[in-house]
Amino acid sequence: MTDAVGPFQSIAELARLIESGELSPTELVKTHLDRIAALDRELNSYISVFEADARREAANATQEIRSGNYRGPLHGIPVGLKDNWSVAGHPTTSGSTVLRDYVPTHDATVVERLRAAGAIVIGKHNMNEFAYTGDARNLRFGPILNPWNPEYSPSGTSGGSAAAVAAGLCGAAIGTDGAGSTRRPAAACGIVGLKATFGRVSRHGQYPAAQSSVDHPGILTRTVEDAAIVLGAVAGQDDRDPASAASRVVDYRQQLRRDPSTIRVGIPEKPFGPASADALKAVDDALATMERLGMSVREVSLPHAGIELTQAMEAPILAAEGHATRLHDLLRQHHASIDDLGPDIRTFYYVARAMPASVYVTAQKARRLLIRDFDRALRAVDVIVTPMAVASAQTRTQDLMGKVTVDGADVAAVSGGRAFSIPYNLTGLPALSVPCGFTAAGLPIGLEIAGRPFDEATVLAVAHAYEQAAPWHTANPPV
Protein backbone atom coordinates (compact mmCIF):
# COMPACT_ATOMS: atom_id res chain seq x y z
CA MET A 1 0.00 0.00 0.00
CA THR A 2 1.24 3.48 -0.82
CA ASP A 3 2.45 5.63 2.08
CA ALA A 4 0.24 8.43 0.72
CA VAL A 5 -2.95 6.80 2.06
CA GLY A 6 -4.35 8.52 5.14
CA PRO A 7 -7.71 8.32 6.88
CA PHE A 8 -8.71 11.83 5.85
CA GLN A 9 -8.21 11.52 2.12
CA SER A 10 -11.13 12.34 -0.11
CA ILE A 11 -12.93 9.76 -2.22
CA ALA A 12 -11.57 11.49 -5.32
CA GLU A 13 -7.99 11.09 -4.08
CA LEU A 14 -8.49 7.48 -3.00
CA ALA A 15 -10.18 6.65 -6.30
CA ARG A 16 -7.14 7.85 -8.24
CA LEU A 17 -4.93 5.52 -6.19
CA ILE A 18 -7.32 2.59 -6.57
CA GLU A 19 -7.71 3.07 -10.31
CA SER A 20 -3.94 3.27 -10.80
CA GLY A 21 -3.38 0.12 -8.72
CA GLU A 22 -1.37 1.92 -6.01
CA LEU A 23 -4.03 1.07 -3.43
CA SER A 24 -6.37 -1.92 -3.24
CA PRO A 25 -9.88 -1.94 -1.73
CA THR A 26 -8.67 -4.77 0.54
CA GLU A 27 -5.99 -2.48 2.02
CA LEU A 28 -8.32 0.49 2.25
CA VAL A 29 -11.08 -1.44 4.05
CA LYS A 30 -8.52 -2.89 6.47
CA THR A 31 -7.29 0.65 7.24
CA HIS A 32 -10.84 1.76 8.06
CA LEU A 33 -11.70 -1.34 10.10
CA ASP A 34 -8.50 -0.95 12.13
CA ARG A 35 -9.31 2.70 12.73
CA ILE A 36 -12.86 1.90 13.82
CA ALA A 37 -11.51 -0.72 16.25
CA ALA A 38 -9.02 1.79 17.67
CA LEU A 39 -11.22 4.87 17.94
CA ASP A 40 -14.89 4.05 17.96
CA ARG A 41 -15.12 2.58 21.44
CA GLU A 42 -14.90 6.20 22.59
CA LEU A 43 -16.44 8.05 19.64
CA ASN A 44 -19.45 5.67 19.49
CA SER A 45 -20.33 6.57 15.92
CA TYR A 46 -21.16 2.99 14.83
CA ILE A 47 -24.00 0.76 16.00
CA SER A 48 -22.80 -2.18 13.88
CA VAL A 49 -19.69 -2.89 11.81
CA PHE A 50 -19.90 -5.38 8.92
CA GLU A 51 -16.35 -6.61 9.30
CA ALA A 52 -16.60 -9.98 7.56
CA ASP A 53 -18.86 -8.76 4.74
CA ALA A 54 -16.71 -5.68 4.16
CA ARG A 55 -13.50 -7.73 3.94
CA ARG A 56 -15.13 -10.18 1.51
CA GLU A 57 -16.60 -7.42 -0.67
CA ALA A 58 -13.25 -5.61 -0.66
CA ALA A 59 -11.46 -8.77 -1.83
CA ASN A 60 -14.00 -9.13 -4.63
CA ALA A 61 -13.55 -5.47 -5.62
CA THR A 62 -9.77 -5.85 -5.60
CA GLN A 63 -10.05 -8.84 -7.90
CA GLU A 64 -12.51 -7.10 -10.18
CA ILE A 65 -10.30 -4.04 -10.57
CA ARG A 66 -7.22 -6.16 -11.21
CA SER A 67 -9.21 -7.87 -13.96
CA GLY A 68 -9.70 -4.50 -15.65
CA ASN A 69 -13.29 -3.92 -14.55
CA TYR A 70 -12.97 -0.61 -12.72
CA ARG A 71 -16.48 0.77 -12.16
CA GLY A 72 -15.71 4.38 -11.22
CA PRO A 73 -14.77 6.59 -8.27
CA LEU A 74 -16.78 4.69 -5.64
CA HIS A 75 -15.31 1.30 -6.53
CA GLY A 76 -13.73 -0.10 -3.37
CA ILE A 77 -14.62 2.94 -1.19
CA PRO A 78 -15.96 2.10 2.32
CA VAL A 79 -19.25 3.89 3.07
CA GLY A 80 -21.41 3.91 6.20
CA LEU A 81 -25.15 4.28 6.65
CA LYS A 82 -27.23 5.89 9.35
CA ASP A 83 -28.98 2.99 11.09
CA ASN A 84 -32.34 3.84 9.56
CA TRP A 85 -31.34 2.53 6.11
CA SER A 86 -32.08 -1.12 5.32
CA VAL A 87 -29.30 -3.55 4.49
CA ALA A 88 -30.47 -7.11 3.80
CA GLY A 89 -29.57 -9.49 6.59
CA HIS A 90 -28.32 -6.83 9.01
CA PRO A 91 -30.30 -5.39 11.95
CA THR A 92 -31.77 -1.93 11.40
CA THR A 93 -32.50 -0.36 14.77
CA SER A 94 -33.23 3.27 13.89
CA GLY A 95 -31.71 3.83 17.32
CA SER A 96 -34.71 2.30 19.10
CA THR A 97 -35.38 -0.62 21.41
CA VAL A 98 -38.64 -1.12 19.48
CA LEU A 99 -36.64 -2.48 16.53
CA ARG A 100 -34.34 -4.72 18.59
CA ASP A 101 -35.24 -7.80 16.50
CA TYR A 102 -35.80 -6.19 13.11
CA VAL A 103 -33.64 -7.52 10.26
CA PRO A 104 -34.69 -6.33 6.79
CA THR A 105 -34.66 -8.75 3.87
CA HIS A 106 -33.82 -6.19 1.21
CA ASP A 107 -31.37 -3.37 0.58
CA ALA A 108 -32.58 0.23 0.44
CA THR A 109 -32.39 1.77 -3.04
CA VAL A 110 -29.47 3.99 -1.99
CA VAL A 111 -27.63 0.86 -0.84
CA GLU A 112 -28.36 -0.96 -4.11
CA ARG A 113 -27.04 2.02 -6.06
CA LEU A 114 -23.93 2.45 -3.94
CA ARG A 115 -23.16 -1.25 -4.33
CA ALA A 116 -23.73 -1.04 -8.10
CA ALA A 117 -21.14 1.76 -8.16
CA GLY A 118 -18.72 -0.55 -6.34
CA ALA A 119 -18.90 0.99 -2.85
CA ILE A 120 -18.44 -1.27 0.17
CA VAL A 121 -20.91 -0.92 3.05
CA ILE A 122 -18.72 -1.03 6.15
CA GLY A 123 -21.35 -0.54 8.87
CA LYS A 124 -24.23 1.45 10.31
CA HIS A 125 -24.12 4.62 12.34
CA ASN A 126 -25.49 5.63 15.72
CA MET A 127 -28.44 8.03 15.75
CA ASN A 128 -31.06 9.24 18.18
CA GLU A 129 -34.30 7.30 18.43
CA PHE A 130 -36.14 7.34 15.11
CA ALA A 131 -34.30 10.59 14.24
CA TYR A 132 -37.03 12.49 16.03
CA THR A 133 -35.14 14.97 18.19
CA GLY A 134 -32.60 17.49 16.96
CA ASP A 135 -29.59 16.18 18.85
CA ALA A 136 -27.17 13.25 18.76
CA ARG A 137 -27.91 11.39 21.98
CA ASN A 138 -29.22 7.86 22.26
CA LEU A 139 -30.50 6.20 25.41
CA ARG A 140 -29.99 2.66 24.09
CA PHE A 141 -26.63 3.00 22.32
CA GLY A 142 -25.10 5.89 24.24
CA PRO A 143 -24.03 9.39 23.20
CA ILE A 144 -21.98 10.12 20.07
CA LEU A 145 -18.89 12.26 20.57
CA ASN A 146 -17.78 15.06 18.27
CA PRO A 147 -14.30 14.13 16.94
CA TRP A 148 -13.18 17.76 17.26
CA ASN A 149 -13.82 17.76 21.01
CA PRO A 150 -15.32 14.87 23.02
CA GLU A 151 -17.17 17.29 25.30
CA TYR A 152 -19.25 18.37 22.32
CA SER A 153 -22.06 16.72 20.39
CA PRO A 154 -22.18 16.19 16.62
CA SER A 155 -25.46 18.13 16.91
CA GLY A 156 -28.08 16.32 14.85
CA THR A 157 -29.70 12.96 14.24
CA SER A 158 -27.15 11.91 11.59
CA GLY A 159 -24.48 12.73 14.17
CA GLY A 160 -22.98 9.22 14.05
CA SER A 161 -22.55 9.48 10.28
CA ALA A 162 -21.00 12.96 10.52
CA ALA A 163 -18.63 11.92 13.31
CA ALA A 164 -17.56 8.78 11.40
CA VAL A 165 -16.81 10.68 8.17
CA ALA A 166 -15.01 13.48 10.04
CA ALA A 167 -12.90 11.00 12.02
CA GLY A 168 -11.87 9.05 8.92
CA LEU A 169 -13.87 5.94 9.83
CA CYS A 170 -15.48 5.72 6.36
CA GLY A 171 -15.18 7.56 3.07
CA ALA A 172 -18.76 8.81 2.96
CA ALA A 173 -22.10 8.23 4.66
CA ILE A 174 -25.79 8.32 3.88
CA GLY A 175 -27.93 9.99 6.55
CA THR A 176 -31.38 11.51 6.63
CA ASP A 177 -32.54 15.11 6.97
CA GLY A 178 -36.01 15.97 8.30
CA ALA A 179 -35.10 19.35 9.80
CA GLY A 180 -31.39 19.71 9.07
CA SER A 181 -30.16 16.41 10.49
CA THR A 182 -27.60 15.87 7.76
CA ARG A 183 -26.48 19.49 7.27
CA ARG A 184 -26.20 20.56 10.92
CA PRO A 185 -24.04 17.60 12.04
CA ALA A 186 -21.91 18.08 8.92
CA ALA A 187 -21.34 21.70 9.99
CA ALA A 188 -20.60 20.70 13.60
CA CYS A 189 -18.05 18.09 12.46
CA GLY A 190 -16.33 20.16 9.74
CA ILE A 191 -17.46 18.15 6.70
CA VAL A 192 -19.86 18.56 3.77
CA GLY A 193 -23.56 17.67 4.16
CA LEU A 194 -25.96 17.67 1.21
CA LYS A 195 -29.73 17.39 1.20
CA ALA A 196 -30.79 17.08 -2.42
CA THR A 197 -34.18 18.24 -3.72
CA PHE A 198 -37.21 16.34 -2.37
CA GLY A 199 -37.68 13.42 -4.77
CA ARG A 200 -34.12 13.49 -6.15
CA VAL A 201 -32.86 10.57 -4.02
CA SER A 202 -35.09 7.59 -3.26
CA ARG A 203 -36.26 7.05 0.31
CA HIS A 204 -37.21 3.43 -0.37
CA GLY A 205 -35.71 1.23 2.32
CA GLN A 206 -35.48 3.94 4.94
CA TYR A 207 -36.90 2.37 8.09
CA PRO A 208 -39.23 3.41 9.59
CA ALA A 209 -40.51 4.39 6.15
CA ALA A 210 -40.16 8.08 5.36
CA GLN A 211 -43.77 9.20 5.19
CA SER A 212 -43.34 12.87 5.89
CA SER A 213 -43.06 15.53 3.19
CA VAL A 214 -40.09 17.08 5.00
CA ASP A 215 -37.97 13.87 5.20
CA HIS A 216 -35.01 13.69 2.81
CA PRO A 217 -31.99 11.40 2.40
CA GLY A 218 -28.66 13.12 3.14
CA ILE A 219 -25.08 12.71 1.90
CA LEU A 220 -22.05 13.29 4.17
CA THR A 221 -18.55 13.56 2.72
CA ARG A 222 -15.23 15.29 3.35
CA THR A 223 -15.29 17.44 0.19
CA VAL A 224 -17.82 18.95 -2.20
CA GLU A 225 -16.39 16.89 -5.07
CA ASP A 226 -17.05 13.73 -3.03
CA ALA A 227 -20.65 14.85 -2.45
CA ALA A 228 -21.02 15.26 -6.23
CA ILE A 229 -19.64 11.73 -6.75
CA VAL A 230 -22.02 10.15 -4.21
CA LEU A 231 -25.04 12.13 -5.43
CA GLY A 232 -24.29 10.98 -8.98
CA ALA A 233 -24.44 7.37 -7.78
CA VAL A 234 -27.61 7.50 -5.68
CA ALA A 235 -29.78 10.09 -7.48
CA GLY A 236 -32.55 9.19 -9.89
CA GLN A 237 -36.12 8.02 -10.17
CA ASP A 238 -37.27 4.97 -8.22
CA ASP A 239 -40.78 3.59 -8.65
CA ARG A 240 -40.62 2.11 -5.14
CA ASP A 241 -40.65 5.60 -3.60
CA PRO A 242 -43.94 7.41 -4.32
CA ALA A 243 -42.18 10.75 -3.78
CA SER A 244 -39.41 9.99 -6.27
CA ALA A 245 -39.11 12.46 -9.16
CA ALA A 246 -38.35 11.84 -12.83
CA SER A 247 -36.10 14.87 -13.13
CA ARG A 248 -32.92 14.31 -15.18
CA VAL A 249 -29.73 13.41 -13.32
CA VAL A 250 -26.59 15.12 -14.65
CA ASP A 251 -22.89 14.42 -14.12
CA TYR A 252 -22.51 16.58 -11.00
CA ARG A 253 -18.76 16.09 -10.81
CA GLN A 254 -18.23 17.31 -14.36
CA GLN A 255 -20.33 20.39 -13.67
CA LEU A 256 -18.37 21.51 -10.60
CA ARG A 257 -16.34 24.09 -12.50
CA ARG A 258 -18.31 27.16 -13.56
CA ASP A 259 -17.38 30.71 -14.39
CA PRO A 260 -17.92 32.44 -11.00
CA SER A 261 -18.81 35.71 -12.72
CA THR A 262 -22.05 34.09 -13.90
CA ILE A 263 -23.15 33.23 -10.33
CA ARG A 264 -25.57 35.48 -8.44
CA VAL A 265 -25.58 34.90 -4.68
CA GLY A 266 -28.55 35.96 -2.55
CA ILE A 267 -28.49 36.73 1.16
CA PRO A 268 -31.73 37.14 3.13
CA GLU A 269 -32.62 40.75 3.97
CA LYS A 270 -33.71 39.52 7.36
CA PRO A 271 -31.90 36.58 9.06
CA PHE A 272 -33.93 33.38 9.50
CA GLY A 273 -33.01 33.41 13.19
CA PRO A 274 -30.31 34.25 15.70
CA ALA A 275 -26.73 33.28 14.93
CA SER A 276 -23.52 33.48 16.96
CA ALA A 277 -20.99 36.23 16.29
CA ASP A 278 -18.51 33.54 15.20
CA ALA A 279 -20.94 32.15 12.62
CA LEU A 280 -21.89 35.59 11.28
CA LYS A 281 -18.24 36.62 10.92
CA ALA A 282 -17.41 33.37 9.10
CA VAL A 283 -20.32 33.87 6.70
CA ASP A 284 -19.31 37.50 6.03
CA ASP A 285 -15.79 36.30 5.24
CA ALA A 286 -17.19 33.59 2.95
CA LEU A 287 -19.31 36.12 1.07
CA ALA A 288 -16.23 38.35 0.64
CA THR A 289 -14.39 35.32 -0.79
CA MET A 290 -17.23 34.65 -3.21
CA GLU A 291 -17.16 38.28 -4.36
CA ARG A 292 -13.39 38.10 -4.85
CA LEU A 293 -13.98 35.05 -7.04
CA GLY A 294 -16.27 37.17 -9.21
CA MET A 295 -19.72 36.17 -7.90
CA SER A 296 -22.21 38.96 -7.35
CA VAL A 297 -23.96 39.23 -3.98
CA ARG A 298 -27.33 40.91 -3.32
CA GLU A 299 -30.08 40.82 -0.74
CA VAL A 300 -33.31 38.92 -1.36
CA SER A 301 -36.65 39.22 0.41
CA LEU A 302 -37.96 36.08 2.16
CA PRO A 303 -40.64 37.47 4.46
CA HIS A 304 -41.97 34.10 5.69
CA ALA A 305 -38.62 32.36 6.31
CA GLY A 306 -38.06 33.46 9.90
CA ILE A 307 -37.93 30.74 12.54
CA GLU A 308 -41.05 32.06 14.31
CA LEU A 309 -43.05 31.06 11.20
CA THR A 310 -41.09 28.10 9.84
CA GLN A 311 -41.13 26.33 13.20
CA ALA A 312 -44.88 26.89 13.36
CA MET A 313 -45.21 25.22 9.96
CA GLU A 314 -42.77 22.36 10.47
CA ALA A 315 -43.75 21.04 13.90
CA PRO A 316 -47.40 20.24 13.01
CA ILE A 317 -46.36 18.69 9.68
CA LEU A 318 -43.88 16.37 11.38
CA ALA A 319 -46.44 15.54 14.05
CA ALA A 320 -49.26 14.71 11.64
CA GLU A 321 -47.28 13.00 8.86
CA GLY A 322 -44.67 11.31 10.99
CA HIS A 323 -45.37 10.89 14.65
CA ALA A 324 -49.12 10.35 14.76
CA THR A 325 -49.43 7.27 12.59
CA ARG A 326 -45.92 6.01 12.02
CA LEU A 327 -45.21 5.32 15.68
CA HIS A 328 -48.58 3.64 16.08
CA ASP A 329 -47.82 1.34 13.14
CA LEU A 330 -44.35 0.56 14.45
CA LEU A 331 -45.55 -0.42 17.91
CA ARG A 332 -48.09 -2.77 16.35
CA GLN A 333 -45.76 -4.26 13.74
CA HIS A 334 -43.01 -4.96 16.25
CA HIS A 335 -45.24 -6.05 19.13
CA ALA A 336 -43.84 -3.24 21.25
CA SER A 337 -45.47 -1.06 23.86
CA ILE A 338 -45.36 2.65 24.50
CA ASP A 339 -42.89 1.91 27.31
CA ASP A 340 -40.35 0.75 24.74
CA LEU A 341 -40.10 4.32 23.45
CA GLY A 342 -37.81 6.91 25.03
CA PRO A 343 -39.55 9.73 26.94
CA ASP A 344 -39.10 12.32 24.14
CA ILE A 345 -40.60 9.99 21.58
CA ARG A 346 -43.53 9.08 23.84
CA THR A 347 -44.29 12.80 24.12
CA PHE A 348 -44.21 13.24 20.34
CA TYR A 349 -46.63 10.33 20.02
CA TYR A 350 -49.17 11.56 22.56
CA VAL A 351 -49.10 15.15 21.28
CA ALA A 352 -49.39 14.12 17.64
CA ARG A 353 -52.40 11.89 18.37
CA ALA A 354 -54.16 14.74 20.14
CA MET A 355 -53.35 17.54 17.65
CA PRO A 356 -56.44 18.99 15.90
CA ALA A 357 -56.42 18.56 12.09
CA SER A 358 -56.81 22.33 11.64
CA VAL A 359 -53.29 22.89 13.02
CA TYR A 360 -51.86 20.68 10.28
CA VAL A 361 -53.94 22.19 7.47
CA THR A 362 -53.07 25.74 8.55
CA ALA A 363 -49.38 24.82 8.51
CA GLN A 364 -49.69 23.37 5.00
CA LYS A 365 -51.43 26.54 3.80
CA ALA A 366 -48.74 28.77 5.28
CA ARG A 367 -46.12 26.57 3.65
CA ARG A 368 -47.37 27.88 0.28
CA LEU A 369 -46.22 31.37 1.25
CA LEU A 370 -42.74 30.11 2.05
CA ILE A 371 -42.48 28.15 -1.21
CA ARG A 372 -43.55 31.29 -3.11
CA ASP A 373 -40.97 33.42 -1.28
CA PHE A 374 -38.13 31.14 -2.33
CA ASP A 375 -39.46 30.71 -5.86
CA ARG A 376 -39.47 34.50 -6.28
CA ALA A 377 -36.03 34.97 -4.70
CA LEU A 378 -34.46 32.23 -6.80
CA ARG A 379 -35.57 33.96 -10.00
CA ALA A 380 -33.30 36.87 -9.04
CA VAL A 381 -30.34 34.83 -7.77
CA ASP A 382 -28.85 31.38 -8.36
CA VAL A 383 -28.22 30.42 -4.74
CA ILE A 384 -29.02 31.67 -1.25
CA VAL A 385 -26.27 31.72 1.38
CA THR A 386 -26.69 31.80 5.18
CA PRO A 387 -24.99 30.38 8.27
CA MET A 388 -25.76 26.64 8.56
CA ALA A 389 -26.49 26.69 12.26
CA VAL A 390 -27.30 29.32 14.85
CA ALA A 391 -24.06 28.34 16.59
CA SER A 392 -21.40 25.68 16.26
CA ALA A 393 -21.56 22.32 18.05
CA GLN A 394 -23.23 22.31 21.46
CA THR A 395 -21.80 20.52 24.48
CA ARG A 396 -23.18 17.08 25.21
CA THR A 397 -24.67 18.41 28.44
CA GLN A 398 -26.56 21.05 26.46
CA ASP A 399 -27.67 18.31 24.09
CA LEU A 400 -29.11 16.30 26.98
CA MET A 401 -30.95 19.34 28.29
CA GLY A 402 -32.28 20.22 24.84
CA LYS A 403 -30.54 23.60 24.89
CA VAL A 404 -28.71 25.61 22.24
CA THR A 405 -26.51 28.48 23.32
CA VAL A 406 -25.82 31.45 21.09
CA ASP A 407 -23.06 33.65 22.52
CA GLY A 408 -23.96 32.65 26.05
CA ALA A 409 -27.74 33.02 25.71
CA ASP A 410 -29.91 29.92 25.68
CA VAL A 411 -32.14 29.49 22.66
CA ALA A 412 -34.66 26.66 22.79
CA ALA A 413 -33.22 23.83 20.71
CA VAL A 414 -36.43 23.20 18.85
CA SER A 415 -37.09 26.78 17.87
CA GLY A 416 -33.63 28.24 17.60
CA GLY A 417 -31.24 25.48 16.61
CA ARG A 418 -32.84 24.71 13.28
CA ALA A 419 -33.63 28.21 12.00
CA PHE A 420 -31.40 27.92 8.93
CA SER A 421 -32.15 24.31 8.03
CA ILE A 422 -35.95 24.06 8.31
CA PRO A 423 -36.83 26.35 5.36
CA TYR A 424 -35.31 23.86 2.94
CA ASN A 425 -37.13 20.88 4.44
CA LEU A 426 -40.40 22.76 4.02
CA THR A 427 -39.65 23.90 0.45
CA GLY A 428 -37.83 20.71 -0.63
CA LEU A 429 -35.04 22.81 -2.17
CA PRO A 430 -31.48 21.44 -2.40
CA ALA A 431 -29.18 22.71 0.38
CA LEU A 432 -25.61 21.96 1.38
CA SER A 433 -23.33 22.78 4.30
CA VAL A 434 -19.63 23.37 3.61
CA PRO A 435 -16.97 24.21 6.25
CA CYS A 436 -16.31 27.96 6.48
CA GLY A 437 -14.17 28.45 9.60
CA PHE A 438 -13.74 27.68 13.28
CA THR A 439 -14.98 29.19 16.51
CA ALA A 440 -12.57 30.60 19.06
CA ALA A 441 -12.93 27.24 20.85
CA GLY A 442 -11.73 25.40 17.75
CA LEU A 443 -15.06 23.95 16.61
CA PRO A 444 -16.05 23.92 12.94
CA ILE A 445 -18.59 26.35 11.45
CA GLY A 446 -20.72 25.59 8.38
CA LEU A 447 -21.93 27.75 5.50
CA GLU A 448 -25.29 26.84 3.95
CA ILE A 449 -25.81 27.17 0.20
CA ALA A 450 -29.28 26.45 -1.24
CA GLY A 451 -30.59 26.53 -4.79
CA ARG A 452 -33.48 25.96 -7.17
CA PRO A 453 -35.44 22.70 -7.32
CA PHE A 454 -33.32 19.94 -8.93
CA ASP A 455 -30.41 22.34 -9.49
CA GLU A 456 -27.97 20.55 -7.20
CA ALA A 457 -25.33 21.14 -9.89
CA THR A 458 -25.27 24.90 -9.23
CA VAL A 459 -25.28 24.45 -5.43
CA LEU A 460 -22.34 22.05 -5.72
CA ALA A 461 -20.48 24.32 -8.18
CA VAL A 462 -20.76 27.36 -5.88
CA ALA A 463 -19.71 25.29 -2.87
CA HIS A 464 -16.78 23.80 -4.78
CA ALA A 465 -15.52 27.21 -5.93
CA TYR A 466 -15.72 28.50 -2.37
CA GLU A 467 -14.08 25.39 -0.91
CA GLN A 468 -11.15 25.64 -3.34
CA ALA A 469 -10.63 29.31 -2.42
CA ALA A 470 -11.08 28.76 1.34
CA PRO A 471 -9.87 25.22 2.09
CA TRP A 472 -11.19 24.84 5.64
CA HIS A 473 -11.95 21.21 4.83
CA THR A 474 -8.24 20.37 4.87
CA ALA A 475 -8.12 20.77 8.67
CA ASN A 476 -8.62 17.43 10.42
CA PRO A 477 -9.95 16.63 13.90
CA PRO A 478 -7.43 15.54 16.55
CA VAL A 479 -8.29 11.82 16.47
Place this chain on the structure above:
Amino acid sequence: MLSKQLVEQLAGCEIHDDDLELVQQKFEELLEYERRLLELDLAHEEPVTAFSRESFR
Protein backbone atom coordinates in the same frame (compact mmCIF):
# COMPACT_ATOMS: atom_id res chain seq x y z
CA MET B 1 -56.06 22.13 29.02
CA LEU B 2 -55.64 18.71 27.48
CA SER B 3 -56.80 16.10 29.99
CA LYS B 4 -55.05 12.85 30.77
CA GLN B 5 -58.21 10.97 29.90
CA LEU B 6 -58.47 12.55 26.43
CA VAL B 7 -54.81 11.89 25.61
CA GLU B 8 -55.23 8.27 26.63
CA GLN B 9 -58.36 7.94 24.54
CA LEU B 10 -56.66 9.41 21.45
CA ALA B 11 -53.38 7.57 21.90
CA GLY B 12 -55.05 4.27 22.72
CA CYS B 13 -52.78 3.63 25.67
CA GLU B 14 -52.10 4.83 29.19
CA ILE B 15 -49.99 7.92 29.67
CA HIS B 16 -47.27 8.06 32.29
CA ASP B 17 -48.01 10.67 34.93
CA ASP B 18 -44.44 11.96 34.48
CA ASP B 19 -45.12 12.63 30.78
CA LEU B 20 -48.39 14.53 31.16
CA GLU B 21 -47.02 17.98 31.92
CA LEU B 22 -44.68 17.97 28.92
CA VAL B 23 -47.43 16.65 26.66
CA GLN B 24 -49.73 19.47 27.77
CA GLN B 25 -46.96 22.01 27.21
CA LYS B 26 -46.17 20.72 23.71
CA PHE B 27 -49.86 20.60 22.84
CA GLU B 28 -50.23 24.26 23.85
CA GLU B 29 -47.19 25.07 21.69
CA LEU B 30 -48.89 23.55 18.65
CA LEU B 31 -52.04 25.59 19.27
CA GLU B 32 -49.88 28.70 19.62
CA TYR B 33 -48.19 27.87 16.30
CA GLU B 34 -51.59 27.73 14.62
CA ARG B 35 -52.62 31.07 16.14
CA ARG B 36 -49.38 32.59 14.83
CA LEU B 37 -49.95 31.27 11.31
CA LEU B 38 -53.59 32.33 11.27
CA GLU B 39 -52.38 35.93 11.52
CA LEU B 40 -51.09 35.53 7.95
CA ASP B 41 -53.42 36.02 5.02
CA LEU B 42 -54.16 32.39 4.18
CA ALA B 43 -57.72 32.76 2.89
CA HIS B 44 -56.79 31.96 -0.69
CA GLU B 45 -54.00 29.49 -0.06
CA GLU B 46 -54.45 25.81 -0.84
CA PRO B 47 -52.76 23.46 1.59
CA VAL B 48 -49.71 21.65 0.28
CA THR B 49 -50.70 18.02 -0.20
CA ALA B 50 -48.14 15.96 1.60
CA PHE B 51 -47.34 13.42 -1.04
CA SER B 52 -47.99 15.33 -4.23
CA ARG B 53 -44.68 16.29 -5.81
CA GLU B 54 -46.32 18.81 -8.09
CA SER B 55 -48.05 20.70 -5.29
CA PHE B 56 -44.78 21.29 -3.56
CA ARG B 57 -42.62 22.92 -6.16
